[in-house]
Amino acid sequence: MATPVNSKFLVGIFDDDDVVLKAVREVRESGVRIHEVYTPFPIHGLDVALGHPRSRLGIAAFMFGLTGCITALLLMSYTEKFDWPMVVGGKDSFSFPIYIPITFELTVLFTALGMVATFIISNNMGPTVKPLMFDLRTTDNKFAMAIDLEKNSLQETAIESILKQSGAAEVNVKQF
């Protein structure tokens, strides 16, 4: 999520994972756009209820892996075959089977490092970035549903009553 600047949020706090899952469906049905839901642990089916599109992490991982794979093959074939041809163990200087272990290692290494980088960037966790914290209790036992008021046409009071109706224990305003 991109960092919103000067945004005003309405934050509904829930006590129970089943309630928040049900609330997400109800709030969306009443036409309110939800910014994000923050939970202390993963809730099954929450991403579906929020209507998030299918994650593209798999594609990213595949691309990182492919990069590592090609890098390894190019590096080894260039050094062993063209730059400084070498005969090791009586093999041809280009012998594909002996490249496979290193190709595998670099594929895994690039994928792992790439996914860590993706994780840090997509979760706003860079060293200088100040993370959005809607409610500190979401790291403990509460569930927070954040609603960006500027992206919703409904009035603040109307959204507040929708949240209350769907089971929010409290509704706070948060300004960044």
Add this chain to the structure above:
Amino acid sequence: MASVHAIPSLDEQYEFTAEAKRRLIIGGVVGVALVAIGSFLLASGVGEHAHEAVQGHGLSEGHEGAHGHYTWMTRFWANVWVNSVYFTGIAVAGMFFLSYNYLAQAGWSSVIKRIPEAMPAFLPVMGIIMLATFLIAGHDLFHWTHAELYVKGGEGYDPIIAGKKGFLNTPFFLGRMIFYFVSWYFLWRILRNYSLQEDLNGGTEYYYKSMKFGVVFLVIFAVTSSTAAWDLIMSIDTHWFSTMFGWYTLASWHVAGLATMTLVVVMLKEQGYLQAVNQSHLHDLGKFIFAFSIFWTYVWFAQFMLIYYANLPEETIYYRERFSGYGGIYLAPFFVNLFLNFVFPFLVLMTRDAKRTTVLLKVACWGVLVGHYFDFYTNIMPGTVGEHGGFGPIEFGMILIFACAFIWSVSTQLTKANLIAKNHPLLEEALHHDI
């Protein structure tokens, strides 16, 4: 989609229809006819002239099989052996799957538990066929059974094979073979009985007992899967050995068993059974096949790579025979094996959607099943029939006979119990399985 599935009825009785039986019998009869035709052609020498031309290129120095004594019967028995090893593996993989799922206390698999449970019933048939084959045609298939190899100073004395006598001798070999089949089969009978009693009485007592016997099986199988691989396959190439071979064969058996299981689940589902199996279960089975295809490749490559790198003549001869030996007839099966067991399932089952699409799942399963037949084919054929190998009516017929018998056995077992283990303590978890 969590907790929004409607849970369908759990009472499902599989019916082994007369139509299905008729088809299996026809399949079996066609198989017998093909084997008869193939045997007749081989016995009358049709196609043999093609081999004479290539014999000059064959690597005869590395071949240690029943060279001088080849008759068409050798190829017949070699085919019986390939199929026996293959279907024994698939049958015992069912028991393996059950056991580690008990050990891991896996919930999701309880809904499809009856399918792996139906597979090991084929083990006694395989055990009897393999014992009979060994007793009848042991000298044709296993070079080490020849007595003259062990006569010191004799003409046929082979110091390397004589050094292995402590392990490779007929009484010990027979004893081990009987132990494998008896221990695998009876441990399966115990789990099966508990499972059937659980259906009637319920409770968690049977679950914990099954877990105990599952662990006993895993401990026994950890050793016997390796030794069975040495005995049934590796000892054919008596001079050669590989420390990866036990793992490699286990991986092959396991993934072939998983593909069979998945295929049965998908087919039952298409016939309207197994209503409680949802896409998440299929996804998990798909992941299993995907993962263990890669595991197989990893072990296959680990074995190949060390031999390739070290380049020791007594080890490389094994791959030499398959690459260019015997006029190169094993080169195609060798690469078909690698393609169907690695490249094909890897690409077909990579995406999430593919694992949830029954058509792609079936395609991948068939690929893996055909691929692992060729795995055992390339392991067994060069050492037994050498340059007389090939792929003709006798091979097709033998696969048909064994496959029809196996399907018959599994179908019969499926009719003996409710298709879903309805009192399994973790069934509730499986019914709500959602990933």
